[in-house]
Amino acid sequence: MEEVKNKQIVLKHYVNGFPKESDMLINDSATINLKLPQGSSTPITGYGVAKVIDSGHSNFKKGDLVWGGTGWEEYSIINAPETLFKIEHTDVPLSYYTGILGMPGMTAYVGFYEICAPKKGEYVFVSAASGAVGQLVGQFAKLSGCFVVGSAGTKEKVDLLKNKFGYDEAFNYKEEQDLDAALKRYFPNGIDIYFENVGGKMLEAVLSNMRVNGRISACGMISQYNLEQGEGVRNLFHIITKSLRMQGFIVTQYYHLYPKYMEMIIPLIKQGKICYIEDIAEGLESAPAALVGLFSGRNVGKQVVVVARE
Amino acid sequence: MEEVKNKQIVLKHYVNGFPKESDMLINDSATINLKLPQGSSTPITGYGVAKVIDSGHSNFKKGDLVWGGTGWEEYSIINAPETLFKIEHTDVPLSYYTGILGMPGMTAYVGFYEICAPKKGEYVFVSAASGAVGQLVGQFAKLSGCFVVGSAGTKEKVDLLKNKFGYDEAFNYKEEQDLDAALKRYFPNGIDIYFENVGGKMLEAVLSNMRVNGRISACGMISQYNLEQGEGVRNLFHIITKSLRMQGFIVTQYYHLYPKYMEMIIPLIKQGKICYIEDIAEGLESAPAALVGLFSGRNVGKQVVVVARE
Numbered sequence: 328m329e330e331v332k333n334k335q336i337v338l339k340h341y342v343n344g345f346p347k348e349s350d351m352l353i354n355d356s357a358t359i360n361l362k363l364p365q366g367s368s369t370p371i372t373g374y375g376v377a378k379v380i381d382s383g384h385s386n387f388k389k390g391d392l393v394w395g396g397t398g399w400e401e402y403s404i405i406n407a408p409e410t411l412f413k414i415e416h417t418d419v420p421l422s423y424y425t426g427i428l429g430m431p432g433m434t435a436y437v438g439f440y441e442i443c444a445p446k447k448g449e450y451v452f453v454s455a456a457s458g459a460v461g462q463l464v465g466q467f468a469k470l471s472g473c474f475v476v477g478s479a480g481t482k483e484k485v486d487l488l489k490n491k492f493g494y495d496e497a498f499n500y501k502e503e504q505d506l507d508a509a510l511k512r513y514f515p516n517g518i519d520i521y522f523e524n525v526g527g528k529m530l531e532a533v534l535s536n537m538r539v540n541g542r543i544s545a546c547g548m549i550s551q552y553n554l555e556q557g558e559g560v561r562n563l564f565h566i567i568t569k570s571l572r573m574q575g576f577i578v579t580q581y582y583h584l585y586p587k588y589m590e591m592i593i594p595l596i597k598q599g600k601i602c603y604i605e606d607i608a609e610g611l612e613s614a615p616a617a618l619v620g621l622f623s624g625r626n627v628g629k630q631v632v633v634v635a636r637e
Numbered sequence: 638m639e640e641v642k643n644k645q646i647v648l649k650h651y652v653n654g655f656p657k658e659s660d661m662l663i664n665d666s667a668t669i670n671l672k673l674p675q676g677s678s679t680p681i682t683g684y685g686v687a688k689v690i691d692s693g694h695s696n697f698k699k700g701d702l703v704w705g706g707t708g709w710e711e712y713s714i715i716n717a718p719e720t721l722f723k724i725e726h727t728d729v730p731l732s733y734y735t736g737i738l739g740m741p742g743m744t745a746y747v748g749f750y751e752i753c754a755p756k757k758g759e760y761v762f763v764s765a766a767s768g769a770v771g772q773l774v775g776q777f778a779k780l781s782g783c784f785v786v787g788s789a790g791t792k793e794k795v796d797l798l799k800n801k802f803g804y805d806e807a808f809n810y811k812e813e814q815d816l817d818a819a820l821k822r823y824f825p826n827g828i829d830i831y832f833e834n835v836g837g838k839m840l841e842a843v844l845s846n847m848r849v850n851g852r853i854s855a856c857g858m859i860s861q862y863n864l865e866q867g868e869g870v871r872n873l874f875h876i877i878t879k880s881l882r883m884q885g886f887i888v889t890q891y892y893h894l895y896p897k898y899m900e901m902i903i904p905l906i907k908q909g910k911i912c913y914i915e916d917i918a919e920g921l922e923s924a925p926a927a928l929v930g931l932f933s934g935r936n937v938g939k940q941v942v943v944v945a946r947e
Binding site for chain 1: 836840849855856857858861866867868869870871872873874875876877878879880881882883884885886887890
């Protein structure tokens with residue numbers, strides 16, 4: 328039983344703009360040899376949790392649980408196993424290693440603490456605030472003694488922000504005629520820290536409301552990813568006049584901080600001081616629809632696709 | 638002779654957009670009492686070099702030379718003398734204290750060394766490169782072992798960049814159909830450091846050509862200052878994908894570094910290792926035209942207006 332069937336999600340063709348479900352294909356006929364080396368296939372890649380079945384690397388042995396870059400398929404050959412993290416704590420949901428205990432968790436941690444260096448009492452704004460990263464940034468901001476407001480795109484998400492994640496205030500950006508006016512309402516004294524997940528018009532409104540010496544952690548610009556031509560941000564002069572720092576970062580360059588993050592976050596989870604909402608899609612077949620849903624905000628919390636359960 | 642005539646340049650009215658000479662007025666009828674306190678007048682303010690005539694502050698005495706914020710007038714009452722710097726070195730042109738030894742010099746120093754933290758061998762681009770600040774940034778970049786290219790708006794300025802300030806390459810942005818292509822020509826490997834003096838379309842072209850972990854010191858955006866609606870910058874996603882840092886700064890917040898800067902720059906000037914070009918306009922009457930000229934790039938080097946000579 329070394330050659331097994333290996334269902335995969337593959338791209339039919341190069342995709343411009345928003346991906347559609349019809350751009351993706353479920354390949355039911357692929358097989359894979361569970362002994363090295365691999366057959367050839369080119370599935371979509373993403374972050375996943377997996378169990379080692381066979382290994383040629385001394386750090387990993389059969390039965391180990393790992394998280395890191397895998398394929399959208401049932402079994403994956405990992406050619407760079409040193410990029411995987413071995414899972415030590417198994418008394419939390421394993422799916423957490425795709426979210427709060429994985430790349431999105433590190434993104435929130437690095438972007439907020441390392442890039443923005445928050446101080447108690449500062450004013451924090453988070454866009455896409457109920458997403459995989461945003462829900463954590465809001466909770467980190469409260470743990471840091473900041474005032475934090477989040478924006479999201481449905482009433483359900485706004486309720487979550489206020490009632491589950493502890494945001495001081497939250498609003499539905501789709502219901503605001505004037506984002507600048509909305510921000511002035513929630514931040515009459517201005518914004519010290521902006522955790523940027525959105526870009527475009529939201530960034531423009533935020534720049535107008537930043538305070539002197541403000542920091543913008545540029546983590547994502549989901550409103551801009553699939554546009555042929557990005558929306559123009561016309562008021563970057565605020566960066567000069569208010570002495571702002573806007574910084575992008577590649578989270579993998581901070582992975583040396585992962586043990587430090589785990590030391591902080593595992594006790595917070597176990598003590599119930601931090602929570603994490605996942606939107607679970609069952610089965611690899613549900614992956615294309617789940618991906619497409621991200622771009623219209625259909626997911627509530629971190630989108631997870633269950634390929635297999637322990 | 639305590640009440641003297643005090644010629645001033647004043648604004649006729651609040652100015653929208655580019656100032657015109659006709660927006661300003663030479664007031665020949667003002668007088669001022671050279672003994673404190675002052676009469677009332679509201680001249681335009683700017684950085685100047687001055688000699689103390691009378692003082693109520695123990696740090697300053699009659700005859701001291703100072704630089705800092707003064708009025709566009711022959712005599713000024715300084716209400717916050719602690720914001721002035723006493724001039725210690727008088728074996729350099731006193732006008733240097735409006736440029737290389739004053740605010741523009743500190744702007745180049747802070748923006749390049751403190752904000753951009755250059756490393757030997759890095760690729761540096763400077764816009765408005767022959768101006769009060771840019772001419773210094775290019776020379777600092779060469780002293781740091783960087784490769785540096787500058788842009789300016791006339792052939793004369795481009796020649797200065799290459800032949801006087803030691804830029805490795807320079808180009809006239811007005812002669813380039815496609816700024817992105819121009820930058821790719823001069824930086825086939827991309828840009829590590831951008832000293833931003835211009836904004837708008839130039840910033841957009843630069844973002845496309847920045848390298849991973851690049852730094853942008855946002856010092857000015859002269860192309861945007863007088864537009865009703867700023868040009869949109871549509872490709873800020875590069876900040877995320879290339880892990881860029883874009884930082885504005887208020888130079889006065891770094892004035893504690895002035896003594897350190899002087900220690901560096903005075904020997905460089907005396908040894909002829911750094912040069913500074915000034916564009917001298919004679920007489921306070923020439924100030925309105927000199928200001929207006931800045932926005933069309935008529936000046937070559939730091940614009941200075943001589944109000945009086947020692």
